[in-house]
Structures are given as structure tokens and as C-alpha cells.
Amino acid sequence: MRLTFDDTVESFRSTFRAWLGENRPSEEEMTADPAVSSAHLPGWARRWTRRMFDDGWLVPGWPPERGGRDAAPVETLVYLEELERARVPRTTNPQGLGIVAPSIFEFGTEEQVSRYAMPILRGEKSACLGMSEPGAGSDLASLSTRATAEGDGFVVNGQKVWTSGASHADFCFLFCRTDPDAPKHKGISVLLVDMDTPGVTVRPLPHITKPEQTDLNEVFFTDAVVPAANLLGQLNNGWALAGASLAHERGMVWLGTVMELESTFDRLAAEAREILPRLPAFEQAHAADQIVRCYVDVQAAKCLGYRSFAKLARGGSAPEQALMKAFCSESHRRLHLVGSELHGDGGLDVWDARRGEQAWIEQYFNSFGGTISAGTSEIQRNIIAERVLGLPRG
Amino acid sequence: MDLELSEEELELRDNVRGVLAAACPPSLVRSVFEGKDTGDALWEQMVGLYWPALALPERVGGLGRTFVDVTIVVEELGRAVAPGPYLATVTQFTPAVSELGSPEQADRFLAPVAAGETTGTLAVAEHGRWEPAAVAAVARPEGSDWVLTGSKSTVLDADTADEVVVVARATDTAGIDGLGAFVVPGDELEAFPRRVIDPTLRICDVVLDDIEVPADRVLAEPGAGGTTQALRRVLDEATVAVAASTIGACRRIFEMTLDYAKEREQFGRPIGSFQAVKHRIADLYSIVERSTALLYFAALTIAEDDPRRREAASLAKAAAGDCQRLVAEDGLQLHGGIGMTWEYDLHLLLKRAKAGEALFGTAASHRAELARSLELVAP
Structure with missing residues (x-):
């Protein structure tokens, strides 16, 4: 046990602190155009994410091609300490950067990585998580949003609720039922669904203290057609993916x-x-x-x-x-x-x-x-x- | 900040735990509770393993390790409800001599501690108050000697310790001014053992009836510069050590409760499958882990002499207090009837945990200290 980090870690800290001082978004631009939901990317946030990505500071523990520098865990810790100290948000789409992108890297195809994960890292896209439903909150595995295989894709019907950022997100990391006859944990899959897909509608849920706030939403799926190429990982293996995804967090x-x-x-x-x-x-x-x-x-x-x-x-x-x-x-x-x-x-x-x-x-x-x-x-x-x-x- | 035990520290912990499992089983603790054993053999074994010498400097025959190691040992002693003079000698007498005395006095009094030849304790509290300002016992000069009068409460091992550091103040002084410290041979004091909830802790009240202390036994003359500050440093160490003992006992209570909830069946299934039980056990786990984290932080601030040590000690003791409250209460409640028996080991630990709350300041008094250091209330 010890109270301080060793010198190499402290020098990593100084390197980042200096970079942060020169590259951080200003207080003025952040307050002039605040992020109003957890998938909203104001202009400054897009530029800030891109700068971090280009210079290897977005996810320091990842390799350079994914916006990192292969940093050790303890270096990532002091990096986060410095961001918090400077009161600069690392991202305005935490579920995209923290859960969705790493899950796509872990389970996705090359095409999914280039179409969905990399744009998150470059500040070009944001994602929401389609998990809870009116009948499936704590008991998430009883979710009933259906994705039926049809032709070269899936047809999705059902409803999600409490979906943070859905009104701003570019795509949804959607948990849905693909095998209604299997035991409830075994018939779930994850689809990457573009939010502008016909049949997807978002209704913001006015918040308990700020009715004008639009972070929480209901999302309705009515015969929304999703290409088969947007299935993440194995069919009916979505529950295992849920556990692994949340572990990234x-x-x-x-x-x-x-x-x-x-x-x-x-x-x-x-x-x-x-x-x-x-x-x-x-x-x-x-x-x-x-x-x-x-x-x-x-x-x-x-x-x-x-x-x-x-x-x-x-x-x-x-x-x-x-x-x-x-x-x-x-x-x-x-x-x-x-x-x-x-x-x-x-x-x-x-x-x-x-x-x-x-x-x-x-x-x-x-x-x-x-x-x-x-x-x-x-x-x-x-x-x-x-x-x-x-x-x-x- | 790294608050996980190092390989070396884990090894020490496992080693101490192993020794105590064999040398201090619940049967020994129960014998001490029943007055059938004193635990002296256990102390001899600790001496043989150099536990009292761990954090003492090599110059006096110590091993030169840090207070973190002492914390680890004391946590294990709490877990085993070990009787004996370790806590008072190593975490009260030793820092008192080191912090308050001269280097010559440290050599004189601590070399025998390192060698296991001397035990000691600290007499500071009066009427249930542990803060320096509450000291009322008086030291008056007589030539180059000093004479002590007054009384002390809740002195660990006062009836058996070889040497006792007594804190007293100059006549007509008050508050944190005028304090001094003296080493008095144990047999010169009148010690009155109390019947307390945990009889493995020999808690006594002490009367100081004109005790003459020669100049070479004066650690700090009343009013000497820096005495109060040094005394506070002593209290930091002693306080964190009591927190360690308390948390050690609490962790064991938690483990026993968890095991019991897995084994005990009612309505055809283990009681630990019921959420009413499950959630309480999750809360016990949480509070034990939180208190442990604060304990290790406090131990580190002392080992590294960090300026946050005083606040960290109060945080650790306040957390240990909340921990013992919840863990003792739910631990006993969830055990049901078996926990109410003398034969079952749980009560030994409950009593050690409870005793810790009262020593070196209650959780409430340490929260009051924190309220002052946060400037929420006047000093």
C-alpha cells in the first residue's frame, strides 16, 4: 500500500495535463451550447472527441488506431483524475463510448466496427441503449420487443422505455427477442438500429423536475426493417452480450x-x-x-x-x-x-x-x-x- | 493511491492469521472470558515471532517495518479476539514514548519492548473523554521530580503493564496548554480492574495518589513546546489501532453470518436465499469493505506521516463505529437463537467489536472532531 503513484505515472499525468490545457473545450463554448441529453453531440463535443481521438487521449488504454496509446490501467486512472479536476467531460455520450463502442469492438464484424464503433470514437455518431421496456425493467430478460427474421433482415416490433438520449442518438444498441420459444435468457439478440429507420419513433418523457428535458424517452418500433448485417454477435446470444457490455462500464x-x-x-x-x-x-x-x-x-x-x-x-x-x-x-x-x-x-x-x-x-x-x-x-x-x-x- | 495490501503485506496477514488460528482458537478466548486462562502463553509466542518489534526502529532492536504492518497484526488480533498486551504495548505505550520522549528515553523504554521484556500502556482518558483538553490529573514539580495526582479511566492492562505513560497537566492550566507525560512503573499505580463486556481486554480505572516521578522518567515536562501536538499523534496511532481491532472482529462476524445464511435452512431452503436476509448481508459486506478501505488509508497516512493523518484517524474510527453497530446488530439477529448462546463463538466477537467503539473516542466524538476540522462548528 502507498499514498502516491510512482514517477512514471506522474509524468504521464503531466503530459496529459499539458495537452489538456492546450486542447480542452472552453467554458464559454460548453455553456453556450450545452449537451441536453446523454446522446447529444453539440459542435464543441464533436470537435473535442475528434481531437482526443486524433491525439490518442480518447481511450488511453486502447491502441492508437482506436484513439488510445496502450496506456496502463493506472495511467488511465490519473488521466480520468485530470479530466475531472479540469471539469471537462470526456464525452457527452457516455453509453456510446463506454458501452456500445467497446461491445462492437468485442463482438462486431469489420463492417459494424467501421460503420458504428469508429464514428463514435471520431465524434460523428452517438448511440443509445435500448434495454428497459414497460414490462421488463429489473427483470430485463423478460423483454418482449420482437425481431422476426424476414428476407435478408429482421422486422422489429415493440417498445422500449427510459431510453436515455434516444431523441438525439444516431443508432440504438437494441436488445430484442429473436426466439420467443427459447427460455427467456436464451432468445435475445442485439441489433444495431439506425434511429432514422422507418417505423422507429421516439417520444420524449418529460422529466420529474424538468419537463422540458428530453433525456428519457419511449421508443416505438413498428415493422422497422433492420438488415441482417446489423445483428451484433451470435443470434440469440444477446444476454451474454448484455453482461459483457455492462462490464465495460x-x-x-x-x-x-x-x-x-x-x-x-x-x-x-x-x-x-x-x-x-x-x-x-x-x-x-x-x-x-x-x-x-x-x-x-x-x-x-x-x-x-x-x-x-x-x-x-x-x-x-x-x-x-x-x-x-x-x-x-x-x-x-x-x-x-x-x-x-x-x-x-x-x-x-x-x-x-x-x-x-x-x-x-x-x-x-x-x-x-x-x-x-x-x-x-x-x-x-x-x-x-x-x-x-x-x-x-x- | 494504492490501498490494496502488497504481496509482502498479504503474506504477513496470512502468516499472523495462521499463527492465531492455532495459538488463539475460540476455546482459548472462552477460557479467558471464564477466568480460566490469562493468555500469557500467546503473548510469549507473539514475542518469539517479533510481533512487538515489527515497527520499532532497528536501533532499539526492532524490525523497522511500518505502522501498516502493525495495523495488519492488530486487525487479525481483533478477528481472533486475542487477549494480551499487544494493543496497549505496541499501539499506545510505544508511540507515546517515541513521540513524547527523548531519543535516550526511546532507547531505554523501547529496547525492552522490542525484546518482549516489557509491556506498557497509556493512561490518558478521564471520565470517558479521550481528547487532550479533558485531562485534569495534575503534575506538580518537587525539586527535579514531579508528583502526579488525580485519576484516569479506561486504561488497558493497567493492572499488569510494566510501564504506564500517564498524561497530566501543570497546576492551574486548562485546555490544550500545560500538558505533560510521564512513565510510571505499573506497580506504583493503584489499578482497579473493571468487569467489562470483553474480558480479554483488561480495562482498569487508575488512581494517581501522589506518585513521584524522577526527572529521567519525564517524557515531556508540563507545558513543554509541542507536547499537545505530539500527544495528538500518539492518539492518532492508538485510535487507528482500535479501529483495526474493531474491523477485524466485524469482518469475522460478517463471514460467520454469511456462512450461517448459506447453511441454515428454513421453509425448505437456505435462509440466505430470502431477500430480507440477502440484502442485509450485502449491506454488511458493504460497510465492512468501506470501513476497511478507510482503515488502510488512515494506516498509510500514519506510516507515511501524511498531514491528513489526524482527519484520516477520525474517519476510520467513525466508520469503524458505524460498522460495528450494523454488523453486531444484524450479525446477531440473523444468527437467531444460536447466537444467543455462550457455547457459540459469535458473542466473543460481538463483544470485541462493541468494546472497540468505546475506546479512544466513540464514533460520535470523532464525527465531532471532523465537524471541527471541516469548520462546520467552532473549534
Whole structure:
């Protein structure tokens, strides 16, 4: 165990820091044209992705032809630390870069790589993930969107829901049922579906606190024809692909989450320093205790993340990774709850005029996105109990 | 930041765990609980394996390893509910002498610790308070000697330790000013053993009845510059060590609970297949892993003398406190009736975990410390 990285890693950090300073998108261009969904690529985001790709900084751990430089895991870690510190988003299409592109590289044909994965890396295309359905949330394997083989392709019918970024995405990484007679895990395939395919329609779902926000959508498929060449991997092997795809996400996603927890905590503490002196002793002590508990959680998440990373970097397994999703999202939610309660009746206001953004209470409701999406906290606990701890399935 | 044990550290842990499995089985712990054994043979074995010498400098006969290694040993001692003077001698007396005393005093008092000839402890708390400002015991000068009066609470091994570092203050001083530290031979103190929940920890209250301390046993004269700061460094180490012991016990409780949930069948299936049980066990795993991560971070800040050490110690102790609360409660609840028996080993661990909460500051007092360091409340 040690507190610091060795010199070669630190020099990697300085190299990237210098590059970042010269090439990063400016605050002005980012605020002038913000990404409004998780598959929206504003002009600056397209240019930024392309610059990172060209200079080997998009996915440092990958080879140069895929926008990397064959960096070691620990180098990728300090790269992410620097991006977070500079408050520059690595991508505005995280599911495209983090899940869809790597899955296509792993399972796709050359044509799929050149038509779908490489354009993501060059900032030319974005992707959404078609997973949840009205009848298939936590029980994803019971999905019923049908893809029927017909001629030289598939005809798709059905509906997806909670599809982040669908209104901006160029294509969908669609999980659909290709064999209705097989056991439910064994009849699923993945198709790459262009969003402008006739028969694909997107209906944005107004968000709990921002009705105008268009990140979540319903996506309807009505006799949409998808070429056979867009089948990813083996027919009916989609469930295995789902597990492998989501695994790309783990490993280092925690870092961004932890750094966001830290900056949220810093904001909470700064506001508390103004508010606490005005409170009567008992309420002051109670609020301070709530805030310190958040601090312990944030620091614990950080140390747990670094510990699990060290295990992975040594080539071992890191069961702690399974804990990070539920714990970080629950800590995030708790921070916002404590933040809204800290303000007393002022916490009812939905807009924080001083900072020009949504107030704690609104962000508290938003934070449930973290504990519900991508496997609810309850599903995470099942996964920990069954896959990590070996408890029998119920 | 690398918070995973190195090959060498893992080897030490496995080695210590193996030794304790043979030398400190639950049957020994139960005998100590029942007053039928003292655990002295275990201490002799630890001495033979140079455990007390691990982090001491080579100059006094130590092995020159770091506080991380001590943390690893103490975590395993907690896991085994090991009795004996290791915790007080190595994580309280030793840092007190190193941090507060002169190099000559370090040589004089620590060489025998490295050789396993001397045990020691630290008398700092009074009336349940562990912070330096709460010290009320008085040291008054008499020629070149000092005379100590007052009382100390919750001193580990005070009735058996060879040497006791006593913290006392100059007459008419208050707060963090005027503090001093003295080494008193154990047999000069009046120690009153308490009947406590974990009898493998010899917890005593101590009365200081005009104890004369010659000048060469004064580690820090009352009011000498830097004493409070040095004392805080001692408390950092002792605090992290207690957290390690607590988390060691908690990890074992978690493992026993997990095993039990897999074996115990009701309604025709293992109770661990029910989500009501499963989710609680997942939460136990999470809190044990989180506390361990904070523990190792704190141990590292001490080993590398990082400026964050004081805050890291409070984080680790606060987390260990929350950990023992949840793990002891759910661990016992999920075991059902068998956990309520003397014969089953679980209670030994529950008691070690609970004892850790009360030593060197409760979780609440360390959160208060964090609230001050975060400037949420006035210092």
C-alpha cells in the first residue's frame, strides 16, 4: 500500500495535463451550447472527441488506431483524475463510448466496427441503449420487443422505455427477442438500429423536475426493417452480450462518480458554514452530524474505489466494484437530502438563484436516477449477495 | 493511491492469521472470558515471532517495518479476539514514548519492548473523554521530580503493564496548554480492574495518589513546546489501532453470518436465499469493505506521516463505529437463537467489536472532531 503513484505515472499525468490545457473545450463554448441529453453531440463535443481521438487521449488504454496509446490501467486512472479536476467531460455520450463502442469492438464484424464503433470514437455518431421496456425493467430478460427474421433482415416490433438520449442518438444498441420459444435468457439478440429507420419513433418523457428535458424517452418500433448485417454477435446470444457490455462500464466509472460526490460535498459544507451559526445548538449539532456522516461516506467511497482499482490493476478481481454503484448513488442521494433539509423552509425553493441552477430539493429528486437506472439498488444488492457472496438465488 | 495490501503485506496477514488460528482458537478466548486462562502463553509466542518489534526502529532492536504492518497484526488480533498486551504495548505505550520522549528515553523504554521484556500502556482518558483538553490529573514539580495526582479511566492492562505513560497537566492550566507525560512503573499505580463486556481486554480505572516521578522518567515536562501536538499523534496511532481491532472482529462476524445464511435452512431452503436476509448481508459486506478501505488509508497516512493523518484517524474510527453497530446488530439477529448462546463463538466477537467503539473516542466524538476540522462548528 502507498499514498502516491510512482514517477512514471506522474509524468504521464503531466503530459496529459499539458495537452489538456492546450486542447480542452472552453467554458464559454460548453455553456453556450450545452449537451441536453446523454446522446447529444453539440459542435464543441464533436470537435473535442475528434481531437482526443486524433491525439490518442480518447481511450488511453486502447491502441492508437482506436484513439488510445496502450496506456496502463493506472495511467488511465490519473488521466480520468485530470479530466475531472479540469471539469471537462470526456464525452457527452457516455453509453456510446463506454458501452456500445467497446461491445462492437468485442463482438462486431469489420463492417459494424467501421460503420458504428469508429464514428463514435471520431465524434460523428452517438448511440443509445435500448434495454428497459414497460414490462421488463429489473427483470430485463423478460423483454418482449420482437425481431422476426424476414428476407435478408429482421422486422422489429415493440417498445422500449427510459431510453436515455434516444431523441438525439444516431443508432440504438437494441436488445430484442429473436426466439420467443427459447427460455427467456436464451432468445435475445442485439441489433444495431439506425434511429432514422422507418417505423422507429421516439417520444420524449418529460422529466420529474424538468419537463422540458428530453433525456428519457419511449421508443416505438413498428415493422422497422433492420438488415441482417446489423445483428451484433451470435443470434440469440444477446444476454451474454448484455453482461459483457455492462462490464465495460465498470472498472473506472467510479472515479467520476466519486469526484462528483466530493464536489457536491464541498458545496454542502460551504453552505453549512453560513447556515449553521444561525441555528440553535441542538439543530446545529444535528445538522453538523448529518453533514459529517456524508463526509465519511464520500471519503469511504473514494478509498473503496482506489482499493478496488488497485486490485484490478494487479490483475486480480475486485468484488468491491459491485458495491460502488449502489453505495455511491445512495450517498449522492443522501447528500442532496441533507442539502435540502439544511436550508429549512428555504429548501422548498426549486431554483438556486445564486448558483444559477436547480436547488437541492430538485436535485434530490433527480438523484433517484442513480439508484434506479442501470440496475436498481435492490438489484445491486441481489448481485452482491449472489455473485460476490455466493448466496443462493431466491 | 494504492490501498490494496502488497504481496509482502498479504503474506504477513496470512502468516499472523495462521499463527492465531492455532495459538488463539475460540476455546482459548472462552477460557479467558471464564477466568480460566490469562493468555500469557500467546503473548510469549507473539514475542518469539517479533510481533512487538515489527515497527520499532532497528536501533532499539526492532524490525523497522511500518505502522501498516502493525495495523495488519492488530486487525487479525481483533478477528481472533486475542487477549494480551499487544494493543496497549505496541499501539499506545510505544508511540507515546517515541513521540513524547527523548531519543535516550526511546532507547531505554523501547529496547525492552522490542525484546518482549516489557509491556506498557497509556493512561490518558478521564471520565470517558479521550481528547487532550479533558485531562485534569495534575503534575506538580518537587525539586527535579514531579508528583502526579488525580485519576484516569479506561486504561488497558493497567493492572499488569510494566510501564504506564500517564498524561497530566501543570497546576492551574486548562485546555490544550500545560500538558505533560510521564512513565510510571505499573506497580506504583493503584489499578482497579473493571468487569467489562470483553474480558480479554483488561480495562482498569487508575488512581494517581501522589506518585513521584524522577526527572529521567519525564517524557515531556508540563507545558513543554509541542507536547499537545505530539500527544495528538500518539492518539492518532492508538485510535487507528482500535479501529483495526474493531474491523477485524466485524469482518469475522460478517463471514460467520454469511456462512450461517448459506447453511441454515428454513421453509425448505437456505435462509440466505430470502431477500430480507440477502440484502442485509450485502449491506454488511458493504460497510465492512468501506470501513476497511478507510482503515488502510488512515494506516498509510500514519506510516507515511501524511498531514491528513489526524482527519484520516477520525474517519476510520467513525466508520469503524458505524460498522460495528450494523454488523453486531444484524450479525446477531440473523444468527437467531444460536447466537444467543455462550457455547457459540459469535458473542466473543460481538463483544470485541462493541468494546472497540468505546475506546479512544466513540464514533460520535470523532464525527465531532471532523465537524471541527471541516469548520462546520467552532473549534
